[in-house]
Amino acid sequence: MKTDRIQFAGDVPGIQVEMRVLRFAGTDATAPTAYLQSSLHGAELPGQAALHFLIPMLQKAADEGRIKGNITLVPQANPVASNQWQSHQHLGRFDFFSGVNFNRNFPLLENFDTSALPEPDAPVSLDKRIKAMLVRLALKHEIVLDLHCDDESENYLYVHENYAEDLRDLATALRSTAILAGDSTVSAAFEEACVNPLLHMKASERDMRRRAVTTVEFRGLNDVNPATGLADAQGLYRFLVHRGVVDDASSQLGEPFSGPIAPFSRVEMIRAPQGGMVLYHVALGDIVKKGDLLATIVPVPGEPESDIQLCAPQAGRVLTHRSLRYLRRGDDVMKLIGDEPSAQAKPAGSLEA
Ligand SMILES: [Zn+2]
Structure with missing residues (x-):
């Protein structure tokens, strides 16, 4: 595993934040690749717990030569939201300066060329530079899983309606109880920014058996403990094996997802x-x-x-x-x-x- 630490200067002198990016190099250039991030809303920790348990599983696979496709992980995707405390309470959902939800207003690109997005040292505000970096990292991959949680909640997925049926295997792997299917990218959530280039591709050019773009709602804010963290890591691992990103003949997807695929x-x-x-x-x-x-x-x-x-x-x-x-x-x-x-x-x- 390779670790990069991307530095971002703050919007005023004397402030700097860091984003930690973990990479596993695949051994098979034809295998699908995967990007997983968590905690875009700061203290949404179930996804962070899942990655905490998944990373050693991936390291073991790497040691045994079983990582087929490149994998990139960003367990703390938003250092600004992570640091957003006020009067002993964590907030983390809305940018203090603009009032904008941290999971809105991502750049909507019509293809996978990210070269025009602002770099970490560009003369634009920190939230825009962080969003640009996350999109730049994610769009290199065919599988993009943005790990969030709801307030108190069941485990469910948000997906663009065009691709909802293609993610039954993810819902199966994660033991999700529902898939909610949206029909637009107007909010420009991270997942919508990652699905937008697909919506502009010819159907014949995109192979949805290889692709997956979704927001995972890993239950509620307080569902953070060793058992759920490990179970969620095992779910993510099952999916990565099923899609051919990781090789493991012993991994089984489980009973097929039987919940609703519900439009918003x-x-x-x-x-x-x-x-x-x-x-x-x-x-x-x-x-x-x-x-x-x-x-x-x-x-x-x-x-x-x-x-x-x-x-x-x-x-x-x-x-x-x-x-x-x-x-x-x-x-x-x-x-x-x-x-x-x-x-x-x-x-x-x-x-x-
Ligand atoms: Zn969230």
């Missing part, structure tokens, strides 16, 4: 009509019927008549909760994968801010 239009974003405490009546993974009680918002403790009951707008499966049980008016309370399109579905774009 089927995701019910349940929102808080008023601020207050939220009490959940359903657990992650629960199957609910239309009208079932999902959560109660309590704006005035001790006055049950002010309680607001949030019921399922349609039948579906509970995908996420909020970990902080105190919400503002209009906040997302939970995601429910509905059986039908949601009456509230947006025409395009990401589900969350």
Whole structure:
């Protein structure tokens, strides 16, 4: 394994950050190549834990000559978000200066030529230079896995709808319960920036048996422990073997993914009509019927008549909760994968801010 440390000057004198990039060289130039990054949102650690356990597995494979395709790993993809603490709380989702989500506004290229992107010493702000570097690193690879997590959540994937069916094997390997399929790149999330050149290729030129571009939501923020880290690493390893990036005859993909492939239009974003405490009546993974009680918002403790009951707008499966049980008016309370399109579905774009 080769380790590079890419230095970025900060936007003011005296500040500098570093990005650690790990590389395993493949022995077979015809094998697919893979890029994995985690913690683009700073403290989203399940992916970081998975890479922590995956890297020794890859090192063992390298020692035994079983790495076929080049592999690049960036376990801490965003040093700015990682360092974003305020008053003893970690934030890490939005750039302090611009207010922009760190996983939005990536450069959308129409091909794989990254030569025009800003270099680490270019005269543009640090967030743009970091984003350019991540895209530059990723677009050299056919498999791009951006490892995130939700708040409290099941394990699921975000994929462009054109390629959702092609990632059943990843969902199988990772034991994901759902694939959410988006239909645009308007948010310019990292995954969308990496899928954009594919959308501009002729179908005959792209071999989707070799390619995979996705955002992995490895459950919730606090699902960080040795057991899940190791299990997720084993899932990533199974996928890399299945796709021929790593050679290991003993690795099996497992029972085929049987969950839903749901367009964003089927995701019910349940929102808080008023601020207050939220009490959940359903657990992650629960199957609910239309009208079932999902959560109660309590704006005035001790006055049950002010309680607001949030019921399922349609039948579906509970995908996420909020970990902080105190919400503002209009906040997302939970995601429910509905059986039908949601009456509230947006025409395009990401589900969350
Ligand atoms: Zn994230």
